[in-house]
Amino acid sequence: MSDAMLNEKVEATKGKMVMNQIPADIVGESPLHHADLETLASRGQGQGGVHLKEKSLQGLLILRAKPDEVQLAEIESVLGVALPTTPLTSEEKAGEKGDISVRWVSPDEWFIVVPATVAFQLESDFQTSVSGHYSLVNVSSGYTILQLSGDNVVDVLKKSTPIDVHPSVFPIGKVVSSVFAKSGAMMLRRTGDNAFELIIRRSFADYIWLWLQDASMEYGLVIEA
């Protein structure tokens, strides 16, 4: 990518800078790269009450806005899915460019998950299509997604967070940001009866990986690739 191309994007509209941050032909290292989950998975541990998979190298963005109806519509047209404005909810949709998932974080904050290469596209589309005050920040390398499932997944979550994840109060699609062990600001979302997604910060990833191994030891932990 040339200097000129990048600087073109620096001078983008609305006084904000977006740039494609992903190189075309270099594979990145996720926050749990050092744990070599693929090798662990290939050893095939078989049985276990807890299953863990890192959904690595996704496109992750944080949107901040207090949208009026106009902006809401503009955002929906860019995302292809409505912004979930009900607290603790999420929306997801399969699209041509890949799945998109939008999660409510706080009254003026959402977390967006898309395929890695779609992040820059989304940023650019916001620049051209969304009016008014907002902030969209690419944080793809700042977090990673852990998928947890299995018969004992709820037991492990109980050890890790004070949030009540009983299905009667934590249905599929619900999302919360809270503490996880001693790490803060994680996002927990239920994706199935016994399946959850956890979005964690890069720098805490190793701590949470160690925590999950320890907390699930009594049930058996199965790593999936």
Place this chain on the structure above:
Amino acid sequence: MAQQTHKETRRLSTGGRIDRSKPITFTFNDKQYKGYEGDTLASALLANGVDIIGRSFKYSRPRGIVAAGAEEPNAIMQLGATEATQIPNVRATQQALYDGLVCKVTNGWPNVENDLMSWVGKLGGKMMPPGFYYKTFMYPKSMWETYESYIRKAAGLGRSPKENDPDRYDNMNQHCDVLVVGGGPAGLMAALTAARGGARVILADEQNEFGGSLLSSKESIGNKPATEWVDDVVKELARFDNVQLLTHATVNGYHDHNFLTIHQHLTDQSFDKAPNGQICQRLHRVRAKWVVLATGAHERPLVYGNNDVPGCMVANAVSTYIQRYGVVPGKDLVLMTTNDNAYRAALDWHDAGHNVVAIVDTRKNPKGTLVEAARERGMTVMLGSGVVDVQGSKRVTGVSIAKLNEAGDQVEGAVIEVKADTVASSGGWSPVIHLSCHTGSRPVWNDEVVGFLPGPSQQQQLTAGAINGAYSTAAALEQGINVGQSALEKLAMKMADVSVPETETLTEAEPMALFHIPHPKPTHKAPKQFVDLQNDVTAAGIELACREGFESIEHVKRYTAMGFGTDQGKLGNINGMAIAAKYLKQSIPETGTTIFRPNYTPVTFGAIAGRDCGELFDPKRYTAMHQWHMEHGAKFEDVGQWKRPWYYPKAGETMQEALNRECLATRESVGILDASTLGKIDIQGKDAREFLGRVYTNAWAKLAVGKCRYGLMCGEDGMVFDDGVTSCLAENHFLMTTTTGGAAHVLSWLELYHQTEWPELEVYFTSVTDHWATMTISGPNSRRLLETLTDGDVSKESMSFMDWKAMTVAGVPARVFRISFTGELSFEINVQANYGMHVWKALFEQGKQFNLTPYGTETMHILRAEKGFIIAGQDTDGSVHPFDLGMPWAVSMQKPFSFIGKRGMQREDCVRKDRKQLVGLKTTDPSVVLPEGAQGVFDPKASIPMPMVGHVSSSYWSANLGRSVAMGFVKGGHDKMGQKVYYPLVDGRVVEAEICSPVFLDPKGERQNV
């Protein structure tokens, strides 16, 4: 270690809930014994005829097992087969027996059978009267340390292990609609009702199985034996998805907002050390919408002479050992009671084929089903009488019985003596109101129940069964259903379909309210009559306390130590209060009540800590390049939770040698620092610039796109708390950097001011600290190195100092900032952290030709100190404003809108000329490195205490300058350039230094502007 295993002598051949097909061997005080699965440690010891399980706290008297549950005051054991698995404070009555269990008594020095300490007891305890600690050991104060070790050893309530506990402990957060505490008849019914109504229920019981009193009862419920009924209810409960059944789980604390803690024993009931992966103990942290306390009641022993001699037990414990464990803890029983219920002990004893010498009933004319049953069996029932004394020291050998007057407060007539080895006593029951008390609810005395009942609920709390004084099984079952339904109603759920099962009806005579059995002699001359066995508090001691003016029960408690420690007054408190009340000639409610605090029984530190220990004690945060640092031998430094490379020693290098090498290489060619941990905040919005102007002390209005600027952040008081460089990415788009440790606070600070003070400003903040990996290349060859890897123009002409540009580095899109914390030509390369390692390695690949040298935080500190750059948190401490730092250039008083700290730093105190100001310090002897923290004085010959003028904040050896460099605070230092300041050190040396500019190297800044 003894090789022989003792034979059980007191076990019945049949009966009990033990599994005789599973024998168990265990070790008590180095001797081996046998028991069975289903035993508690206490029941197994009793089965083996072990009478003495410890020595008492103060008088060192032999003590035996008294009770069968959490209320046991004596049988406190030290458990553990190895040093690492030692657990103190284990109640033998609550510990399940397992094969290989090893325990020792905790009291008794040097051994329980023949205790050197017992001379204290033999002297009649005059050596240790109540108030002993307060009276004797407070003065002379200097002797306390001598006394303390002796007393502590004598008291000996166990010890902690000296090695790391190998077991895993766990915390678990639980939520439920109804938490039922206690799995007796009331608790089971409450749980069943709530469960049938669809509620989320947790039923917790401290025993190894549910059933409570029913486990040692012969009654029938719903036309089947009570234990069968229990099994059926538990089976039904287990079928509900929304019901959690927790056994060996003691609800220990009832805290605010219906938050309760449950201490659950898991593998520690089966193993000395858990099999790999299994959890030893678990602390449940429960948030319950409603709590049902069905905690039952503890039987109160009566207070009589020498009532601590082994063989004296509470009546109900005798029944429990017989019914539940098939153990008859003696041969010849005397039962003393104030009520009908305790007759069960004598009936069970008799039915087990043992001899009941006499039933001594304090009442004149009891008539009830159980009384009649005793008479039918031909037992001797002595009415209107009491046991006034027992004989024996290591075991009861005889019992003295006398007639009592109507009120039960005086002995009438002659004392007769009978032979017996066991005395069971019952003064009625004390509802277990501990948890209710934890909520701040003061208990209320009830004459009918002869006990304290829970006070008004302070929280979403219901009570059922014996805790309410409802002692019959029928009443407990009914109350259980009622609270279950009541909870459902309050939860807006449908009533459950439950009915009260049929039970036997007993007629019962009125109990007598009697606590303290009189002796022919006055209390203070009578044999010791123990109230609190664990703390060796006697009736005479309580009377003495009252006589000495401690009339409030709270004071009596502290004076005598009644109800202290792990006992928490479970058996003794009510008796103690009754004795104080009797002495003070007032009622028990007038005397007051002591309330109970968490925890109900001791909780291990392991259970509290859970898995927050060892590697998981605190999160360790890593950068994307951490693996490389480890592979290259970095030593790490903790900065907040981050692990930052500190320095990279090569083989054989000392720390100072490594630092010298890193410093020289950077100034001579090029060094590299992993700066990823610096806080980074993305700021967007049309008012971003205005916002920056308000939170930083300097001006931001004219910072052009593509430029960077350094800023100081102050609190309202004008004191610096953070600093960093903020870059203008686009007209309405900035990237702020903060210190590593200050990142979270700065983001909160920005949000706080935005949300509460200036919500009208259109600006948003997003943390991108973890998103960008940051590597700083610094030194004269940094540009040449960068040029080998980038498509951008980084020439002096195209990219000046304090410019930033987007470009690719090693093929990865990057933001490169030409900023410097070393005073050298520097480039700070930011790429997405997922590609950080790729770029870092590429830099080293190309860096070989320039001797690219990695350096850590220590070299960074030295290089910046050579340049006089401050580190917020090291050269600031919350009492330093920008002018103190000599940084007036970083403050703009001309901004149209004020900024945070502007008024603060202009206060009278802040503009004094003699404030401590940051200056450079050049030691007269260049080889001397001042210790950081050293205090300066102007006159080293001044008399002590010398007036101190400020401390050294940063001090290093500079390999580049071949001398020490330091910065520090000196009163009025900015106007004292060239003057001397002295640092008297702890070793007696006085170091002389000259006050100078903190910029030791390249004062004109030529090195960074190339």
